[in-house]
Amino acid sequence: MRIALLIALVVCAFAQAKCNVGELYTLHSPEAVRLVKDVSLRVSQLPDIFSSIFGFTIFNEKETWDSLLVSDLFGFPEAIVNIVIPGVKNADLSISEEDQHYLINDEPIDEIFYALEANIRKRYPTQETTIMQIVLSDEPVVKGTDLFKPINNINDESKIVTEHLNLLIEQDSKFLAEIYQLNALAKTIKTKVFANGVPDLYWITAPNLQNIINFYGSNSYEAGEAKKILSDALNRLSQSFSEAYKNKVLVTATTTNSNKINRSKRQANNEKLLNIASTPSSDYPVIFNLLLWFTVIFVFSLLAISLSIADMDPGRDSIIYRMTSNRMKKEN
Structure with missing residues (x-):
């Protein structure tokens, strides 16, 4: 009886772990810093990994540096860009296998953004840093900067030709509107973003691929076409950031099968996590x-x-x- 119960617990734990697995895609990284090939990551590790890529001191150094390959200590990126694709286990982005990593969702994905934001503001309280958070929902929300204004009108030149997706269907139109926003952001980055030696952070949430998969099915032609369109848009966005920051930028995309986008803020005063002493007074x-x-x-x-x-x-x-x-x- 005990053995059967133990086996059942192991099977349940394994099934839960499988359900909580997403993907981390490296769309662009500087030559000096790369993630180790075939390494599985946890969401709770990413704040330390991204902080290390910025050159910040972290609390858990050994586990973090085991996941990184650093060839030049002076070649750290000046910006990190992450695109979150919630509700999807695998986005099938068109990149090499060595740039794909399993991601265990052991905590809400947005916790990464809040931890990095706190890290940057602690170390650069007075410098002008760009920290932008975009949610591409029905009415796109941009927080932190006025660098990008969501577009309202679609030009004929920017229209996307589709074979299976239909603008008259609500799920399809919302997804294509998200792609238009990503393409507009790529054009904006080329003209308005410049490297200034201070770390920048861009956090973009693109939730509408989930609606396509839920409506048509993960193996449908519509889902396959949507993944291809999204992959092309993310590659254009990655290329724009690479040109703006002269290749000193890390661009990633993370998928999570969680249907909720958690917006609870990490405690910024968790000094043990950030490994930062409190600021002394002037006296x-x-x-x-x-x-x-x-x-x-x-x-x-x-x-x-x-x-x-x-x-x-x-x-x-x-x-x-x-x-x-x-x-x-x-x-x-």
Whole structure:
């Protein structure tokens, strides 16, 4: 009975792990930094991995560096771009197998963004960093910067020719509108983004492929065409970022089979996770110097007093002799 129960628990755990597996695709990475081939990753690892790629100090260094290949410590990227494709286990993007990694979804995917945002703002509180978050829903939402304005009108030149998808169907029209936004963002990046030596972060959520797969099925012609269109759009976006940052950019896409896009913010004051000390106050140098030199003077003064007492002649004129003598001298 116990053996059967143990086997059932193992099978359930394995099934749950399989259900929580997504993909991480590396669309572009600088030559100096690459992810190790055939390594499985967890979502909870990605904040440390991305922080290391920026050159930040992290808490769990060994596990993180085991997942990275670094050939030039001065070649870290200046920007990280991640496109989240929720509700999809595999997006079948057109890239080589060595740039695909299994991703275990052990925590909400948006936690990566909030951890990286906190890391960047802690280290660059005054510099002008670009931290942009885009959700390509029915009404696209752009947070953090006015770099990109969602488009409302589609030009004839930008229209996408489809064989199986139909604009008259709601799921298809929403997905194609998402592709138009991605293409418009790619054009904007080429003209408005420039490398300035300060880390930048772009976080884009593209949720509409899930609707196509749920409506038509994962093996349908419509789903296959949608994946091909999305892959082409992401490759154009990756190329635009590469040109803008002169190849010093990491562009990734992550898929997760979770149907919910969690927007709960990671605790920015989790100092153990970020491995950052609290910022000292402006009075810290003054207080430190006062305590330091007072301690030094006090120690040397005490040492001098002790040495002078040790060398004192214990004669009758000594106050120590007078106070400790059994027969104290009295004056009449």
